[in-house]
Amino acid sequence: MDRIAFHRLIRGESRGPAAILARSALRIASAGYGLGVGLRNARFDRGRGVERAEVPVVAIGNITAGGTGKTPMVEYVCRRFREHGLRVAILSRGYGATEGLNDEGLVLDANLPDVPHFQDPDRVALARIAVEECESQVLVLDDGFQHRRLARDLDVVLLDALDPFGLGHLLPRGLLREPIGSLRRAGVVVLSRADLVSEGERSAIRSRAERAAGPLRWAEARHAPRDLLDAEGVAEPLDRIRGVPVVAFCGLGNPEGFRRTVLGLGADLVAFRAFPDHHPYDRSDVDDLRRWAGARGASLALTTQKDSVKLRLSDLGPVPLRAVRIGLELIGGAEELEGPLGRIAELAR
Incomplete structure (x- = not known):
């Protein structure tokens, strides 16, 4: 299936x-x-099998399978530590990678060129390498909430406002990687894509989470579009697409979030396609996308930066292709996240 x-x-x-x-x-x-x-x-x-790194560790994770915005949050946290003058390294499993960095790793590498990124299932070993070879002062563990072998000083857990609780069932009946009550381990819970639901819905999500896990440090964020990128990384302003007929496609855990982002930019979205998360585009996919974009009469094709770093194309036949670069922006409870990050920064000095 x-x-x-x-x-x-x-x-x-x-x-x-x-x-x-x-x-x-x-x-x-x-x-x-x-x-x-x-x-x-x-x-x-009970502490069995847990190993501690020589420097502070911040884990970014979730409780559901699929996209909740971990990559923009990893970038956000790394930028905060760099602003404190700290040497940061990212540790991740490297899901979907055959050689080199996977798609999220390529995005982070492009957006954070001064932050080394290590990928391997053994993140305890990666922590040692990052400290010994790069003299890292703080480590950011990507998709680390379930990777409990490496001790962390702060868990930042994301819930996607569009599907916060994975249909209410554990895998494989639903999309929950662990019970909602596991949020009690979180240092901070961040509701991502919070701008795409009503205030009442946000309140209901928080209430359900706290019924299961008790009181939570709570922040809310949105995925804020920054600019458009071609395959060479040249940026263009977002207003280029306002009122323009576009097609859009992505391979994300939550494609609906990207579709709503494109609509929110004022584009005339004439067609949209969703591929599986981490989709490995091949020649047949590219040929099919070229036919699809050309047949829709679009003036521009849009995708995500995560997809663009794999395609490395600036056009689909006669239709220009651009990636919408996203950044995380806190829209509520900023102090609930910034406070703990500041304390980690002090600890890392």
Whole structure:
């Protein structure tokens, strides 16, 4: 079953006896998964198997499978530490990479050229390398909430306002990587894409999280478009696309967030396509995208920076292709995040 069909199934969009039976089987599998997660967390809660780095560690993570905006948050946190004059390194597993950096790593490398990025499943070993070889003073652990083997001084956990609780079920019946109550381990919870839902919805999300996990340090953020980039990294202003007929596509865990971003920029979105997260574009994909963009009468094609670093194209045939570069912007509770980051910066000096 491909990713799209799987998501249709767990969201209840697939109907009929076979779909009902499949969801029942997934619910049983979720119980086994939940038992495993509980046992694993209990072991780490007792400190078993946990190793501490020589410098402070900040982990950026989530409790759901899919995109919640971790990469913009990693960039935000690294920039804050660099403003304090600290040497920072990023540690990540490197999911989806065959050689070199994966797509998120390429984006971070482009946007943070002065921050080294290490990728390997063994992030304890990476921490030693970063400290010994780069003399890093603080480490930022990307997608690290579930990677509990490396001790951290602060966990920043993101919830996506468009789907904060992964359909309310653990994997594989839903998209939760661990129970909502696990948020009690978070130092700060940040509701990403908070600008795309109402104030009432934001309040309801926080209430549900705190019913499960107790009082939480809470901040809210949006993905703020910065500019448009071509394949060479040349930037253009965002107002270029206002009122212009565009097509847009992406390979993200949450493609709806990107679609709404494009609409929010005032573009005339004539067509939109979503690929699976971490999609490895090949020649046939590019040829298909060229036909698709050309047939829609668009003046411009838009994608994400995460997709652009893999495609490395500035046009799809006669249609120019640009990436919308995104930055994280806090819109509420900024002090709830900035305070702990400041304390980590003092600790790292």
